[in-house]
Amino acid sequence: MLTYGNVGENDVSDERTATHPAAPVHFEHWCEHPGCSKWGGFGFERDKSKTDWFCMEHRPETYRGMQVRQKTEIRVGE
Numbered sequence: 001m002l003t004y005g006n007v008g009e010n011d012v013s014d015e016r017t018a019t020h021p022a023a024p025v026h027f028e029h030w031c032e033h034p035g036c037s038k039w040g041g042f043g044f045e046r047d048k049s050k051t052d053w054f055c056m057e058h059r060p061e062t063y064r065g066m067q068v069r070q071k072t073e074i075r076v077g078e
Contacts (some may be wrong), residue, residue: 029043031053040053041053045062
């Protein structure tokens with residue numbers, strides 16, 4: 001048996017393992033603004049376990065104290 005350094009007979013596995021990554025997972029995120037049915041492509045983390053999703057039109061003006069939208073994008077009544 002061929003050994004490498006201090007590796008013994010019981011330390012080497014002959015089992016083959018998959019070398020390809022797992023299949024990608026697709027999540028559907030719809031805008032969470034009431035009455036909107038557009039795709040929610042903008043995710044804003046509420047906390048470590050929850051992300052809120054919004055479309056371009058309804059994404060928040062600020063996030064974590066920083067301005068997200070330009071003043072020209074902000075519409076009256078949103």
